């Protein structure tokens with residue numbers, strides 16, 4: 001095979017630089033030039049990057065050391081971090097290859113993970129502290145107070161149910177995430193599914209003084225889907241519309257097809273959502289009003305779950321809202337071409 005070194009370097013997904021024994025650049029791929037605008041063949045590599053850790057590793061390798069790994073971090077002009085791998089290149093004269101791999105994404109994911117654990121622990125600790133407090137009261141001061149006992153048990157039940165819901169949502173999220181790369185394959189009729197969901201949510205709607213109107217076509221709308229997941233996703237959207245949009249008095253659900261898409265639109269006429277919240281609504285634990293969400297039995301995980309379920313089905317969640325004008329949540333899924 002006769003492939004030039006330059007073509008090989010350019011085909012690699014990361015910045016790569018070859019340096020001769022004097023520390024001068026002899027080859028660099030396009031990604032390296034993009035990362036170091038001042039990099040030039042024939043000039044010392046140190047002109048392009050003045051980081052002592054990287055330059056020390058390079059000097060060691062050029063002096064015969066084994067491959068070295070170090071990191072290069074920068075705060076300005078933007079915050080970024082790279083793992084730098086410096087390897088000797090076999091040959092008669094010493095030379096080295098520098099490989100840069102971007103750590104920003106890995107660090108962002110790590111920060112999200114830490115954040116998520118902190119949030120989940122906090123969400124569980126609050127109701128748990130309340131249950132423990134009431135147990136203590138029931139063991140001590142309220143020991144023989146039958147009225148207080150009945151009231152406290154009711155509160156404890158509510159808090160325990162909140163913890164159960166939270167754990168349930170956390171487990172559902174991790175199950176969907178685990179399966180995100182296997183697209184569901186069972187044909188499923190969205191019309192029948194939505195009918196089942198609205199029947200199930202009628203009691204909640206009545207309790208909140210909300211009427212549900214559903215528009216659907218005469219024929220089934222078929223997608224390839226995981227029944228439990230889609231049930232959960234649509235149910236979450238309708239439940240949110242009933243809970244948060246109750247002041248509007250009605251919720252409209254429309255099932256439509258458009259090109260290759262099957263669309264479930266859930267519209268309410270409640271207070272709506274201010275624009276600054278819209279991009280963050282699907283973040284885990286993000287809530288416009290934490291107290292209001294807790295009051296309504298929310299965990300802050302519902303829309304995160306809907307977004308993941310949509311992604312699992314190669315679909316998406318669209319949110320439209322204006323303050324004072326209600327909100328529309330659209331679950332857009334690819335139609336099943338064979339059955340549709």
Ligand code: ADP
Nearest residue numbers: 240241244287288289293298299300301302303
């Ligand atoms: P929660 O468990 O708090 O309901 P979700 O992830 O389902 O969590 O929703 C996140 C937040 O988005 C809610 O706390 C609420 O502030 C807002 N929200 C969701 N649906 C609506 C809606 N239909 N109208 C107004 N706000 C909504």
